[in-house]
Amino acid sequence: MKTRTIQEGGTRALVPPVPDDGQLSISSASVFYNPEMELNRDLSVASIAAFSQIMSSRRHLEMSEITYVDALSASGIRGLRIAKEVGLNVTLNDWSEEAYTLIKENAAINDLTDKVRICLGNANALLHKERYNIVDIDPFGSPTTYLDAASSSVINMLAVTATDTAPLCGAHLNSGIRKYSAVPLNVEYHSEMGLRIMLGMIARDLARHEKAMHPMFCHATRHYVRAYLEVKKGANKTDKCLKDLGFIAHCTKCTARSVHYGMAVHIPEKCELCGEETSIAGPLWLGPLHNREFCDSVLVQLTNRELGKKEYAVKIVELCRNELDIPTFYDQHLLTKKLGISAMPMEELLKELTGDGFKASRTHFSGTSFKTNAGLKEILDILRRFR
Numbered sequence: 001m002k003t004r005t006i007q008e009g010g011t012r013a014l015v016p017p018v019p020d021d022g023q024l025s026i027s028s029a030s031v032f033y034n035p036e037m038e039l040n041r042d043l044s045v046a047s048i049a050a051f052s053q054i055m056s057s058r059r060h061l062e063m064s065e066i067t068y069v070d071a072l073s074a075s076g077i078r079g080l081r082i083a084k085e086v087g088l089n090v091t092l093n094d095w096s097e098e099a100y101t102l103i104k105e106n107a108a109i110n111d112l113t114d115k116v117r118i119c120l121g122n123a124n125a126l127l128h129k130e131r132y133n134i135v136d137i138d139p140f141g142s143p144t145t146y147l148d149a150a151s152s153s154v155i156n157m158l159a160v161t162a163t164d165t166a167p168l169c170g171a172h173l174n175s176g177i178r179k180y181s182a183v184p185l186n187v188e189y190h191s192e193m194g195l196r197i198m199l200g201m202i203a204r205d206l207a208r209h210e211k212a213m214h215p216m217f218c219h220a221t222r223h224y225v226r227a228y229l230e231v232k233k234g235a236n237k238t239d240k241c242l243k244d245l246g247f248i249a250h251c252t253k254c255t256a257r258s259v260h261y262g263m264a265v266h267i268p269e270k271c272e273l274c275g276e277e278t279s280i281a282g283p284l285w286l287g288p289l290h291n292r293e294f295c296d297s298v299l300v301q302l303t304n305r306e307l308g309k310k311e312y313a314v315k316i317v318e319l320c321r322n323e324l325d326i327p328t329f330y331d332q333h334l335l336t337k338k339l340g341i342s343a344m345p346m347e348e349l350l351k352e353l354t355g356d357g358f359k360a361s362r363t364h365f366s367g368t369s370f371k372t373n374a375g376l377k378e379i380l381d382i383l384r385r386f387r
């Protein structure tokens with residue numbers, strides 16, 4: 001296979017050349033390497049390092065005693081970075097023979113041959129057979145077909161990427177329903193919707209194995225969503241976790257929304273504000289997306305490392321750290337456009353909301369979005385005040 005050398009963080013790797021048309025697709029390269037995912041992998045290194053450090057100090061473990069698997073490795077770059085830059089006991093798996101050969105070469109050029117285990121086989125077979133402290137599922141497309149096996153395998157942390165943003169966000173509705181056993185809505189907070197639909201699915205998969213999840217840090221970009229979830233075993237913990245599943249009722253006319261916790265709940269059919277019929281999304285995850293202390297630890301890890309996408313990564317984690325635990329956000333531009341007035345500076349808007357006694361924060365989802373516990377009516381009153 002023709003290859004070129006790339007460097008991410010402190011790790012080098014041989015990867016397939018960029019296709020002639022510059023378009024990356026699953027069929028254009030025999031082994032998939034996506035340079036756009038460097039940010040995702042930089043954040044993985046920092047997040048998994050932060051989590052492993054917490055584990056190692058709580059349980060008096062050496063980093064090399066903590067097991068990590070990248071069940072879908074491709075060139076191996078993700079897992080090799082975790083081995084080299086974090087020092088965990090890493091297993092890399094892929095079912096493609098070409099990927100397997102390339103991972104071996106990449107382990108060798110990083111002096112990791114004796115330190116990592118490389119497997120050729122089906123990710124689900126491996127994960128149903130073996131237990132790992134940290135399980136990473138980073139597929140091309142939807143992670144759902146790996147979630148049962150990953151839930152069976154995981155002991156402490158599950159990290160999951162989904163790149164099928166159109167089904168997740170309601171743009172391809174039937175595909176979303178088929179893959180995630182849930183109804184997403186293509187609304188202005190569709191990126192958060194996608195993340196919460198994926199998390200809802202993961203919570204239900206883990207629950208079948210009597211495991212509960214606690215999101216530590218989750219983020220969405222235009223091309224994917226990614227979640228780092230602490231996992232705990234036990235029926236009671238799992239029952240408690242499932243209480244954070246539910247539905248969102250959204251009014252497509254005025255954009256008011258209400259959240260309804262539970263799997264069998266009564267959801268009002270009419271918008272409480274304008275009386276229009278609501279659309280229902282779910283079941284999805286309504287609980288927190290981030291743990292503040294964990295985000296602080298990830299920030300320390302990012303600051304202390306040489307990373308290609310460090311600046312952007314820090315910005316995302318800082319925004320996530322300060323995001324309110326509220327399941328939807330508003331887009332200021334959409335609201336002011338509807339009102340026919342111009343938008344106010346975001347800091348001003350947040351100051352007005354907090355001045356009126358509400359909580360308010362920016363979000364990492366977009367520069368024009370904000371979260372608040374104020375109702376739509378109160379938000380519109382503030383925007384009109386500043387027209």
Ligand SMILES: C[S@@+](CC[C@H](N)C(=O)[O-])C[C@H]1O[C@@H](n2cnc3c(N)ncnc32)[C@H](O)[C@@H]1O
Pocket residue numbers: 031032033034037041070071072073074075076077078093094095096099121122123124138139140
């Ligand atoms: C998106 S790539 C992985 C990218 C990699 N995690 C990274 O960060 O660069 C997905 C890989 O999964 C492999 N794959 C797909 N289905 C699989 C399965 N059921 N078992 C094992 N490998 C599989 C493909 O061969 C491909 O190399």
Ligand SMILES: [Zn+2]
Pocket residue numbers: 251252253254255256271272273274275276
């Ligand atoms: Zn309404």
